[in-house]
Amino acid sequence: MQRAIDLAVENVRLGLGGPFGAVVVRDGIIIGSGANSVTATNDPTAHAEVMAIRAACRSLNAFQLTDCEIYTSCEPCPMCLGAIYWARPARVYFAATRADAAAAGFDDAHIYDELNLALEKRTVPCAQILRDQAQEAFRVWRETTHRIPY
Numbered sequence: 001m002q003r004a005i006d007l008a009v010e011n012v013r014l015g016l017g018g019p020f021g022a023v024v025v026r027d028g029i030i031i032g033s034g035a036n037s038v039t040a041t042n043d044p045t046a047h048a049e050v051m052a053i054r055a056a057c058r059s060l061n062a063f064q065l066t067d068c069e070i071y072t073s074c075e076p077c078p079m080c081l082g083a084i085y086w087a088r089p090a091r092v093y094f095a096a097t098r099a100d101a102a103a104a105g106f107d108d109a110h111i112y113d114e115l116n117l118a119l120e121k122r123t124v125p126c127a128q129i130l131r132d133q134a135q136e137a138f139r140v141w142r143e144t145t146h147r148i149p150y
Contacts, residue, residue: 005073
């Protein structure tokens with residue numbers, strides 16, 4: 001955990017991004033690490049946890065982290081939590097809370113709130129279109145024998 005916190009502090013001191021760091025550990029060894037680089041890369045998905053997951057998956061040449069643990073300097077935001085669930089680590093540890101992040105100006109409470117709203121009531125309006133046409137991709141997936149389930 002201390003390495004994740006150190007990455008967060010170093011990231012801010014070097015002016016590379018926000019105060020967030022994360023590491024992925026397997027068998028006691030860090031196999032992936034990341035720090036928030038949203039502003040440095042102009043990539044809103046470049047959160048510390050996502051960066052660490054990407055690095056760990058490259059390191060393992062796999063898209064799941066089932067034998068791994070993730071240590072993150074702060075409670076994961078909804079996006080990172082989604083990425084974590086998709087990566088399927090054994091466990092996640094975090095240091096600061098989402099309330100601590102909000103106090104520093106990183107408040108994601110509105111995203112949690114938005115998830116419970118009807119599509120048309122969300123801040124970023126969402127609408128479903130072309131559902132019937134989209135079914136073709138699922139049909140092809142079900143019929144393909146070379147697919148890799150995840």
